[in-house]
Each structure stands twice: as C-alpha cells, then as structure tokens.
Amino acid sequence: MTTTRTTGPGRSWLLRLVIAFAFAQGAVSMARPAVSYRALALGADARAIGVITGVYALLPLFAAVPLGRRTDHGRCAPLLPLGVVLIAGGCALSGRAGSLTAMAAWSGVMGLGHLCFVIGAQSIVARQSAPAEQDRNFGHFTIGASLGQLIGPIAAGYLISERDGAMGRTSALALVVSAAVAAVSFTALWRIEHRSAPVLRRADPAAKVPVGRILRARGVPAGIFISLAVLCATDILTAYLPVVGEHRGIAPATVGLLLSLRAAATIACRLVMTPMLRILGRAALLATTCLLAGVLCAGIALPVPVGVLAVMLAVLGFCLGAGQPLSMTTVVRAAPAGARSTALALRLTGNRLGQVAAPASAGLVAGVAGSAAPFVMLGALLLAAAGLGARAGQGRTKRPDQGVPAQPRPDRAVPGQSRPNRNRL
Numbered sequence: 001m002t003t004t005r006t007t008g009p010g011r012s013w014l015l016r017l018v019i020a021f022a023f024a025q026g027a028v029s030m031a032r033p034a035v036s037y038r039a040l041a042l043g044a045d046a047r048a049i050g051v052i053t054g055v056y057a058l059l060p061l062f063a064a065v066p067l068g069r070r071t072d073h074g075r076c077a078p079l080l081p082l083g084v085v086l087i088a089g090g091c092a093l094s095g096r097a098g099s100l101t102a103m104a105a106w107s108g109v110m111g112l113g114h115l116c117f118v119i120g121a122q123s124i125v126a127r128q129s130a131p132a133e134q135d136r137n138f139g140h141f142t143i144g145a146s147l148g149q150l151i152g153p154i155a156a157g158y159l160i161s162e163r164d165g166a167m168g169r170t171s172a173l174a175l176v177v178s179a180a181v182a183a184v185s186f187t188a189l190w191r192i193e194h195r196s197a198p199v200l201r202r203a204d205p206a207a208k209v210p211v212g213r214i215l216r217a218r219g220v221p222a223g224i225f226i227s228l229a230v231l232c233a234t235d236i237l238t239a240y241l242p243v244v245g246e247h248r249g250i251a252p253a254t255v256g257l258l259l260s261l262r263a264a265a266t267i268a269c270r271l272v273m274t275p276m277l278r279i280l281g282r283a284a285l286l287a288t289t290c291l292l293a294g295v296l297c298a299g300i301a302l303p304v305p306v307g308v309l310a311v312m313l314a315v316l317g318f319c320l321g322a323g324q325p326l327s328m329t330t331v332v333r334a335a336p337a338g339a340r341s342t343a344l345a346l347r348l349t350g351n352r353l354g355q356v357a358a359p360a361s362a363g364l365v366a367g368v369a370g371s372a373a374p375f376v377m378l379g380a381l382l383l384a385a386a387g388l389g390a391r392a393g394q395g396r397t398k399r400p401d402q403g404v405p406a407q408p409r410p411d412r413a414v415p416g417q418s419r420p421n422r423n424r425l
Contacts, residue, residue, distance in 0.1 A: 013128065013192045014137060017121055018144035020080065020188040024087055024117050025148025027182035028110065029238065030156045031091045032056075033259070034174035035107055036242045037160050037252065041168035044100055046243060050363020053239045055104040057352040060115035064352060065211065067116065068345020071123045072338065077193035079120030081186065086113025088182040095175030115348060123341040124193050126332050134332060135277060138325040139270045146270065146321070149263035152178070153238070157256020209339035214346060219334030222388050223327040224350035226286060229385035230323030231351045232358040233297055233316075233378045237262065240362065240374050247372075250306060261310055262317035269321025276322070282330065283389060285322055290386035293319035298379030301372035323385075 036049055044052070067079065090110025097103045121141065129137040159174040160167065214220060238259060245255040269276075269289075276285055296316040300309070327347065335343030358381070362374035 011137075014125070014140060016188045016190070017124065017192050018140060018147075020084075020185040020192075021117070021121055021141065021144030022147040022151075023185040023188075024084055024114070024182055025145045026152040026155075027087055027091055027148070027178040027185075028114050029149045029152025029259075029263075030178040030181060031094065031110060031152075031175055032235075032238045033153055033156045033242050033252075033256070034160060034171045034178065035094055035103060036239055037156075037167055038094070038097075038171035038175065039100060039103055040243075040246070041171060042098075042100055042103070046366035047363040048100055049239060049243060050360050050366065052100065052104045052107055053235070053363075054356045054358075054360045056107045056111035057354075057356045059108045059112040061349060061352040061356060063112060064115060064119065064345045064349040065342065067119050068123075068342040068348075069208070071119060071341040071345070075193060076120040076123040076127070076341070077189075079116045080189050080192070083113045083115070083117030083120065084182055084185045084189070086110065086116060088179040089113070091175050091182060092179035095172040095179070111352075115352070119341070119345055119348060122328060122344045126328075126340050126344065128193075131333070134329045135282075135325065136274060138328045139273045142321075142325045142328075143267055143270050145324075146263050146267040149234075149238075150260045150267065152181075153256040153259035153263070155181075155256070157251075157253040157259075160252045209336045209342065211342070211346065214335055214339050214343050217334045217336060217343075219330050220343060220346070223330035223334065224347050225388055226290065226323055226385045227327035227331075227347050228350045228354040229290065229381045230293070230320050230327070232354040233293060233320060233382060235354075236358055236362050236374055236378055237297075237300075237316075240366070243366070244300070244372055248303070254306065258306075258310055258313050262313045262320075265314045265317030266321035269318045270325060273322060273325065282326055286326055286389035287386045289319040289322040290382050290389055292316075293323075294379045294382030294386060296379075297382055298376045300375040303372075 032053075035052060039049055039052055071079065087110055090106045090108075090113060094103055094106040094110065097106055122138075125137050125141050126134070155177070156174045159177060160170045241259060242252065242255050244250075245252070245258075250258075280288065293316055296312050296319065299312055300316075304312070328344065331343050331347045332340050358377075362377060365373045365377055
C-alpha cells in the first residue's frame with residue numbers, strides 16, 4: 001500500500017470547507033420547512049409530510065456505500081460540486097413542482113446532493129486531520145452545518161406567509177431562493193483537498209475491506225446508531241415543528257426563529273466541546289447529552305407556551321450538538337485502516353435509514369395520536385442511544401487521545417514505511 005504524508009498550508013482548507021458547508025446546509029435547512037409548507041398548501045396531511053420527508057433519504061440510502069468505496073480509492077473533492085448542483089437543482093425544481101409526487105421526487109434529488117457533499121467533506125476532514133485533531137476538526141466542520149441550520153429556517157420563515165392564501169406562492173419562492181444559496185458554496189470550493197492527501201491504490205488487495213468487517217469493529221455500530229438518533233431528532237424537528245406550529249397557531253416566522261435558536265445552541269455546544277471532553281470523556285458526554293435530549297424531545301409534545309418551548313429547544317439544541325461530531329470520530333477511529341470513508345458512508349447509510357423509517361413512522365404516529373406525538377417517539381430513540389453510548393464506554397481503557405480502543409494504531413509505522421503517517425485515513 002502506498003501513501004504519502006499530508007502537508008498543507010495550515011488549516012485554511014478547513015475554514016473554506018466550513019464556509020461551503022454552511023451555505024449548502026443553509027440551503028437544505030431553508031428548503032426542508034419550505035417543502036413542508038408547500039406540501040401543506042398543495043393539500044398534504046401529516047402522513048404525506050412524513051412520506052415526502054422520507055423520500056429525501058431514499059436515494060441516498062442506496063448511494064452511500066458505493067460513494068464511500070469510491071472515495072476510499074480516489075479523491076474526495078469532486079463530490080462537493082456535484083453535491084451542490086444536485087442540492088440547487090432539487091430545491092429549484094421542488095419550488096416549481098405542482099404535485100406531491102413531484103415534490104417527493106425532487107426532495108430525493110436534494111437528499112442525494114446533500115449526501116454527496118457530506119461524504120466528500122467528511123472524508124477530507126478524516127484524511128487531513130491528525131488523530132489528536134479529529135474531535136476538534138470534526139467539531140469545527142459541523143459548525144458549518146449548524147450555521148446553515150441557524151440561518152436557513154429564519155430565511156424560510158420570513159419568506160413564507162400564510163396571509164390571503166399566499167403559502168403556496170411564498171413557499172415556492174423560498175425554495176428558489178434556497179437554490180441560489182446553495183450555489184454560493186461554489187465560491188469556497190477551491191484547494192480544499194491537498195493534492196498530497198493519502199489515497200489507497202486500487203491495486204492493493206487489502207484496500208476493499210468487507211462491509212461486515214467494518215460493522216463488526218467495536219465502536220462502529222454504536223457510533224452509527226447514536227448518529228442516526230441525533231440526526232432523526234434534528235430532521236423530524238425541522239419537518240414537524242411547522243406542523244405543530246400550524247396546529248398551535250404559531251406563525252411561520254416564529255417557527256423559523258425557534259429552529260434557528262436550536263441551531264445556535266448547537267453551535268455553542270461545538271465551540272466548547274474540547275473542554276467538555278476533557279472533563280467528561282467521549283462516552284459520558286455522548287450518554288449524558290442523548291439522555292437530556294430524549295427527555296426534552298418528549299417534552300415538546302406538551303402544550304407549553306412559546307417562551308417555554310424556546311428554552312426547551314435551546315437546551316435540546318445544545319445537547320444534540322455533541323452527537324454528530326463525536327460519532328464521526330468514533331466511527332473513524334474504530335474502522336479498519338483503508339476503509340474510513342466507507343465506514344463514514346455506512347454511518348450516513350444508517351442516518352438515511354433513520355430518515356426513511358423515522359418520518360414514515362412519525363407520519364403514522366401523527367395521523368393516529370396528533371402532530372406532537374412524533375416527538376415522544378424521538379425521545380424514546382434518544383434514550384436508547386444514551387444507553388448504547390454508556391454501554392459502549394464500559395470496559396475501555398482511557399487514553400490521552402480520549403478513548404481510542406487499545407489496538408494497533410493505524411498511524412503507527414509498519415515495515416516498509418520510512419516514517420509514521422499520522423494522516424492516513
């Protein structure tokens with residue numbers, strides 16, 4: 001296996017990646033509630049919203065592992081502009097769609113674009129970060145997502161209006177604007193991937209690690225499930241809070257502000273993640289935040305005043321902020337050498353499975369028990385993730401780099417290498 005050591009100009013690549021991700025995620029976060037409002041304007045009920053939300057994850061469900069395999073054996077950067085094109089196209093065409101079926105289809109294209117961008121971006125962070133920098137760099141990378149989730153819902157809320165039956169027209173406008181926001185990502189997509197970044201050659205017989213071996217690696221299943229639970233909570237919150245707001249008489253602009261408050265709290269969590277990890281450790285931090293998030297998610301089902309709901313969403317956003325970056329690091333460190341991108345793709349496959357099953361289940365639950373009932377379901381999912389996170393941390397030996405399992409490290413020198421490669425991910 002031939003690799004080269006990554007040497008790049010500081011961390012400017014990470015800043016550009018965060019900026020590009022912020023615009024791409026901002027477009028998606030703006031489009032998701034706009035899709036829900038436009039579907040409502042076209043006559044959708046809670047079940048139909050659940051189906052449309054699930055289709056967003058359907059195409060990515062089948063594409064994640066092949067894209068991860070390709071990224072393990074090649075460059076990551078080409079996936080970024082491809083993802084932006086698909087996101088922008090899905091947003092714009094959703095705004096022009098005149099039926100629920102067409103909206104579901106273009107929502108799937110948007111989801112595929114988001115998957116392409118995220119696989120490419122996460123793989124770049126994994127390859128170009130030394131082991132001791134992974135928690136920090138993944139945390140900073142996900143700040144881009146949180147920035148997009150902060151700005152997107154506010155913009156959607158101000159563009160969408162219910163007055164005089166204008167919801168259909170204004171939600172379509174919000175979707176077209178979200179396409180333009182996605183296109184801004186192109187301005188930051190330059191020199192993000194170092195040309196000297198390590199790449200596995202296709203001729204290497206050990207390069208293609210079986211999926212079963214990846215899933216059996218200790219820590220990978222736990223990381224996948226925790227990521228699934230946290231993403232489902234964020235996703236269904238974005239899709240169903242507009243429905244709850246509609247039933248409780250909360251204006252779209254206020255719903256947008258509430259969603260953005262949740263995103264702002266998530267950013268705050270990721271900014272202070274390093275000291276929290278020093279104090280608690282990865283396993284305890286994951287278990288505690290998932291436990292609190294589960295209780296708060298279930299609490300959203302209660303008919304509380306808007307002010308109380310805002311406080312609950314702020315604390316919920318802070319708790320949800322830890323799950324995604326720490327699950328990325330958990331999966332990357334637990335995966336076999338030469339299959340880190342595939343492992344990240346499997347994590348995203350788990351996310352998409354959750355995004356297909358959870359909204360469909362949420363739609364059924366909402367149809368039977370009311371629009372707030374899906375949040376109780378999410379609470380149970382997060383409580384299960386908290387238990388799994390606590391169990392995953394039992395029996396591990398603590399190490400200075402925060403919980404790496406006691407096994408041969410992939411960055412340790414092997415026969416035939418002249419020096420250790422700290423970035424071979």
